Amino acid sequence: MAGLLARARRDGLRLRVLGAGHSHSPLAATSGILLDLEAFSGLIRADPGRQRAVLFGGTRIFSIGPALFEHGLALVNQGDIDRQTLAGAVATGTHGTGLGLPSLSAAVVGARVVLADGRALDCDGDREPELFQALRLHLGAVGVVTRLTLAVRRAYRLRERLWLEPVRDLFERLPEHVAAHRHFELFWWPGRSRAVLKALDETEEAPRYPLGREGERLGLSYEVLPNHRPELHTEMEYAVPLERGPACFEAVWRRVTERHQSVSWPIQYRTVAGDDVWLSPAHGGPVATISLHQGISADEAPYFRDVEAILVEHGGRPHWGKVHHLGGGELAERLPRYRDWWRIRDRHDPEGLFLNEHLEALRPPGGADRER
Numbered sequence: 001m002a003g004l005l006a007r008a009r010r011d012g013l014r015l016r017v018l019g020a021g022h023s024h025s026p027l028a029a030t031s032g033i034l035l036d037l038e039a040f041s042g043l044i045r046a047d048p049g050r051q052r053a054v055l056f057g058g059t060r061i062f063s064i065g066p067a068l069f070e071h072g073l074a075l076v077n078q079g080d081i082d083r084q085t086l087a088g089a090v091a092t093g094t095h096g097t098g099l100g101l102p103s104l105s106a107a108v109v110g111a112r113v114v115l116a117d118g119r120a121l122d123c124d125g126d127r128e129p130e131l132f133q134a135l136r137l138h139l140g141a142v143g144v145v146t147r148l149t150l151a152v153r154r155a156y157r158l159r160e161r162l163w164l165e166p167v168r169d170l171f172e173r174l175p176e177h178v179a180a181h182r183h184f185e186l187f188w189w190p191g192r193s194r195a196v197l198k199a200l201d202e203t204e205e206a207p208r209y210p211l212g213r214e215g216e217r218l219g220l221s222y223e224v225l226p227n228h229r230p231e232l233h234t235e236m237e238y239a240v241p242l243e244r245g246p247a248c249f250e251a252v253w254r255r256v257t258e259r260h261q262s263v264s265w266p267i268q269y270r271t272v273a274g275d276d277v278w279l280s281p282a283h284g285g286p287v288a289t290i291s292l293h294q295g296i297s298a299d300e301a302p303y304f305r306d307v308e309a310i311l312v313e314h315g316g317r318p319h320w321g322k323v324h325h326l327g328g329g330e331l332a333e334r335l336p337r338y339r340d341w342w343r344i345r346d347r348h349d350p351e352g353l354f355l356n357e358h359l360e361a362l363r364p365p366g367g368a369d370r371e372r
């Protein structure tokens with residue numbers, strides 16, 4: 001790897017690492033070298049006593065559940081699908097839903113990274129603590145992440161339920177639903193009067209195989225949490241402070257009902273626990289996330305931009321792996337450690353080997369060191 005980085009520097013090429021290519025933002029795009037870490041995959045070791053697991057960065061999420069289960073362990077939470085690589089999901093703060101459940105980035109307690117100068121460094125809260133903080137949500141811009149240590153928990157089972165409720169009732173009832181379940185989310189399709197609500201709760205009941213359809217499953221956490229989403233789409237997602245979630249959802253519902261009834265893709269509402277990860281949309285407190293979807297053959301811009309204004313107005317911070325239109329200045333205003341992240345990134349990669357055009361456009365104006 002050190003040889004490859006030296007060659008890229010010598011030839012004046014930039015380098016991006018490819019995960020599973022599931023981001024909706026052009027994070028991994030490059031005209032330079034695109035590095036595939038598929039060979040860096042699998043569980044390295046698990047420590048059931050300390051509830052820790054060390055994994056290679058290229059490990060696909062779908063292979064983590066079965067590997068941890070052999071040690072009686074599981075991920076604390078997972079996102080809507082499990083096709084991503086671990087380092088790729090951590091790069092963007094990938095999350096599931098659940099009031100007390102943080103993102104994958106917040107579960108990272110240690111990392112091994114190969115830096116622009118070819119050195120491999122291990123870091124955590126004690127060793128290279130600032131580099132560690134920058135790596136917990138790294139946008140692929142700090143180095144090649146070859147290993148991650150995660151806080152995990154004992155294996156558990158989940159039972160899933162789907163039901164319908166009038167969308168107008170939800171503006172008041174959302175906090176109650178969110179508090180009542182380990183995982184709660186809703187999907188509302190523009191033009192429909194009812195939303196689909198989905199809850200998953202821990203159970204001691206024996207798994208039922210075959211698992212059945214979404215909404216009917218009872219099985220191990222990693223069997224029930226991920227879904228099959230074969231239709232290609234693009235997506236925008238913002239996280240707003242939890243207490244503003246219902247009002248924001250109502251404002252989005254109103255705008256979409258007035259102007260975007262023809263969109264045939266759902267709006268999704270989830271929650272994520274607060275954390276201290278520098279670039280995390282949940283930095284400093286719990287959040288509600290609201291995401292808009294659109295098919296890839298449609299022009300999503302008028303729809304996304306119109307609703308984005310509402311999400312931003314409610315204090316929203318964007319998901320790094322999805323579409324947004326904020327610039328570096330707006331991001332620095334919304335994320336208190338944004339400039340720190342750039343400062344540490346630049347310190348370890350002064351020539352910008354791990355940057356691309358998309359990331360350059362997100363650099364805070366006035367430089368990383370300007371006073372916050």
Ligand SMILES: Cc1cc2nc3c(=O)[nH]c(=O)nc-3n(C[C@H](O)[C@H](O)[C@H](O)COP(=O)(O)OP(=O)(O)OC[C@H]3O[C@@H](n4cnc5c(N)ncnc54)[C@H](O)[C@@H]3O)c2cc1C
Pocket residue numbers: 016017018019020021022023024027028037057058078079080081083084085086087088089090091092093094095096139140141143144145146229319321322
């Ligand atoms: C159908 C679908 C469902 C989704 N569901 C959710 C969800 O439920 N919750 C959620 O939060 N997000 C969700 N996402 C977004 C997705 O989880 C993120 O975009 C995630 O980052 C994609 O991971 P990836 O492995 O595909 O990484 P890529 O998209 O390939 O890359 C993401 C970034 O990681 C970098 N990178 C990857 N590997 C490394 C490495 N080893 N070292 C350094 N940098 C690296 C890349 O350079 C890039 O900057 C979904 C996306 C899709 C398409």
